[in-house]
Amino acid sequence: MTNKGLIIAIFSSLLVTGCNTHESQPVKQPTPKKENADPSAEQPLNTRSTPLQTKDEGYHEQIIKEQTELARNHSIELYGLKKTEKTDSEEKEYTAEHASGTYRVTIEANLRKGPGNSFPSIITIDKNTKLEVYEKANVSHANWFHVEYADDAGWVSSSVLEKIESEEQIITITAENIEYIAEEHIENLEISVDAGNVRTGPDLSYPKITTLTQYRMLEAFEKTSVNGMTWYHVNFNGQTGWVASIVVNKYDPNRKFTLISAPLIAQMPQLPRGCEVTSLAMLLGHAGVHVDKMTLASEIKRDPTPYQEKDGNIYFGNPHTGFVGNMYTFDQPGLGVYHRPIAELGEKYLPGRIVDLTGNSFEAVYEQLDNGKPVWVINTSWFAYVPDEYWETWNTPTGTIRVTKKEHSVLVTGYDENYIYFNDPLAVQKHKKVNKSSFIAGWNQMGNQAITYN
Known part of the structure; x- marks a missing residue:
């Protein structure tokens, strides 16, 4: 297999090019200076290194570039793959449905990126670890459960899990030959x-x-x-x-430190442009309302305006009105959706409880986090200020708008003195952290869009 074939084989199930979306009048402000990078601050996919952000690369492209380079050099060490093998996860799709329950790991088990042994292992879970299940999928006649473990989320085979009906079922292991005085x-x-x-x-x-x-x-x-x-x-x-x-x-x-545990849901592979509805699914899940992301994707209001280029001008829909373009594939034009249609859809599942904070300062987000409520937001995909050269003007049925394709929606889960923490549906990372001033600068550019619930 050629190197090119290797990269396709490894990344056909991971490859993402982002939520190419959206508009907002850019806030005219200087580009914030980059602070000294924290090597653990950014953890895309299942790596622990910080992606380099350049003016020529968006957040999603950086993930692809970094993972591709890792695959070339360390495919066996990182993923357990041989360069001559083609993984079963290539082109494999699955449908996840809501599940719940507490389970015990019966033997040392792998937490994997997807429901199948061909997906790379994220971490090894000790025997007798208790896990909370929130999704399940059947792949090749085998059941897999989607679970949260530490700060990761992934899939575990049902063959290594036992449902706990009572605390008496939990096996206690005692260490041998250890004596101590406390x-x-x-x-x-x-x-x-x-x-x-x-x-x-x-x-x-x-x-x-x-x-x-x-x-x-x-x-x-x-x-x-x-x-x-x-x-x-x-x-x-x-x-x-x-x-x-x-x-x-x-x-x-x-x-000052606040951190909220909310469900982590991956938008891929079904929703390449579905970061907004996936982040809404996480918000609703925290409120105790479990709605599948695919259901939300089918229900979100749409702007059906087709994409056209005429006389050097772009004509397309308005994400303030509804979802613009195709959410399910990059083969057709597509963008995304803004706060108002998301809030309207959220209201269907939490009537009278959805709070649209859009237009407020970030202090309103801090207040909700202090009250134990995560916050849906739209940011730039750099989680930082994006220069004017990455914005363009579109003509929509309701007038002209300014748009950047470097946009992404996440669920904010906490903050401390230096960082904003969030669940990222694209990187599939819980409590990802980004420098506070950088994150807020990108959020300001996208129009201070934020939704939560009470």
């Missing part, structure tokens, strides 16, 4: 890394209870030392467990 230690701690494990005992051989995200507060009441490592016995969420000293710091009560 002493009283009263201190408030916080997770100091992106994700820290809590275990049933003070050693890595004890099973993991859960994984907590950065800045989660813990109440320590005991500590001990095992094999040279200090461990703290802590209270969290009404439970107790042990954390290693290397993943915690003293709690900082002055730090």
Whole structure:
């Protein structure tokens, strides 16, 4: 197989070129300076490196470029693929439906990018880990469940899961030959890394209870030392467990940090231009209303105006009116949809509860996050200011509008002193973080569009 064939084989199920959408009158402001990059700040797809953003590349193109380069150099190490093999995930499509329940992992299992063994593994999940299921799919006569694990979401085969009907079903594994003496230690701690494990005992051989995200507060009441490592016995969420000293710091009560757990739903492969309705599905899911993204895609209001170019002018629909173009394929012209039709569709499922914050400052978004509600937004696909050269004027049935194709919709889930956190339906990443000033600059350009619920 040629290198070109290899890239197609690996990425036919991952390749995305983005939500080519939208309009808003650009805010005239200087391009913000780039701050020193945090290597862990951007995590597209299943990598942990930061994509380089250039003026010639949008967010979606950067993902493709980075993943292609990784495939060339590290296809075996990263994906478990041989260069002479063609993956079964090529051209494989599946339909996911809502599911729920708590399951136990019966053996060490892989969390995969999609429902099938041909999809790359994201991470290995320990035996006896509890998982919450929110979608299921049947592929090649095998059932797969879509689950959240730590800060990732992915698919696990039903063959390695057992449904938990009661807590008595959970098997407790005890570590052998470990003796320790715990002493009283009263201190408030916080997770100091992106994700820290809590275990049933003070050693890595004890099973993991859960994984907590950065800045989660813990109440320590005991500590001990095992094999040279200090461990703290802590209270969290009404439970107790042990954390290693290397993943915690003293709690900082002055730090402003808010993070909300909301469903993570992938727009691909069914909805190449469906970031707006997929982000709405995540918002509704947090409110307890589980609506399939494909249902929302079929119900969203549309502007049927066809795409035309005449005398150097572009004629197309207005995303303020409804979805413009084709949401399901890049083979036909397509753009996207703005806040008003999204809010109207959300109102169907949460009557009287949808709140359209569009036009407000970002302080209104902070207020909703502090109240425990995630916020649907439209940003540029760079999550930063996009220069005028990437905007163009369209003629629509309701007048001329300014449009950029570098647009993307995400669900904002939190913030701290430096970053905005969000669930990204394209990168399929939960709590992705971007520099606060950069994110807000891009959001301002797209007209301060934001929707939430009360």
